[in-house]
Amino acid sequence: MDLWIIICAMNVPERYPSKLLEDAVQAIGSLPGVGKRSALRLALHLLRQPNENVHHFAESIVRLRDEAKYCKVCQMISDDDVCSICSDNSRDKRTICVVENVRDVMSIENTGQYHGVYHVLGGIISPIAGVGPSDLTISELVERVREMTSSAADIPSEVEVILALSGDVEGETTSFYIYRQISGYGVRVSSLARGLGFGDDLEYADELTLGRSITGRQPFKP
């Protein structure tokens, strides 16, 4: 009898005391990684905030969607036609770092160690997720490399394309695909160094990473 009540209770659809609340919870719950319970918690939080805060919240999201552009050169999200990195004359335009998305750009920028420009693919080749080369900005990258190498100003061997994609199967596949597309132009193609992270323990490193650390060893700089 008790078990039956529990099974019945589990099958009852969530009842909201207000249609407005239900709509908001459904909207927030449509975000990736936000469950129904979190969505309800967030909706009730917003309900308790000052009116102007909530309006500002909604407005900033709508403005992002409506007004954000993609840089004509590197395809990164940007407020203008050409992003702040591509229009910065102090950056080395002959070094192009190919990344999956804008988050990777921000991660690399935060290191303060890179002074070239970027190319944002907007994803990674993944047959499982149904993402093919044509869904990404690979053709734009090839065109960009072609233009650079065909202009008199740049010697192909002085142009470097860094494939800064993740180290999983999809990343390696995408890297290999891009390499085949651009290697004909005579540019240098490099990839990120793989090895032990700073502070990593040899004992707990996986074999692949440790193996790459050994084969890719570097002269010791004291």
Next chain:
Amino acid sequence: MDLWIIICAMNVPERYPSKLLEDAVQAIGSLPGVGKRSALRLALHLLRQPNENVHHFAESIVRLRDEAKYCKVCQMISDDDVCSICSDNSRDKRTICVVENVRDVMSIENTGQYHGVYHVLGGIISPIAGVGPSDLTISELVERVREMTSSAADIPSEVEVILALSGDVEGETTSFYIYRQISGYGVRVSSLARGLGFGDDLEYADELTLGRSITGRQPFKP
């Protein structure tokens, strides 16, 4: 040297390629439990969604904040002046379940076991969080009980107030405070049964819970 670079990199403030993106990330990151990284992930997700979805998302949140009301009777969030539960004639108006917030109402409603009405406190007495009795709808509850018991229709002893607050110190304090306020009206005051949860193992139950399970034991119903 390496360590110095890392310390420098850690102090660099996050650089966004777009002011629009930064604003949206800051707005989303202001939600409780959403960090900067998740906020960026969500902002980029919204950027990839169809325009009308994002507008609908923002609109439903603004509408919730602008148009949601609180039920005049039970203080629950509602689309109308009186909520659907309080205006439902099949519900027992002489049993009032006092809860902390609307989430608790939904949890109890989902059990399908309760047919009375509610009173939503809008929080719980917590000196640490700076929430006192006057921040809650306790005076509205007292007034509600007073009106019910003073009207000719209801015999005080037929009115029941269920204190369905959480079992922690704040919950117990709030329950005790409310009990002192309403006990003078001669209504019955009860609290939720405490004991082992369905499927709980005796071995792993804490002493307080198991103790309450024993003292509050019930006749066996086969």
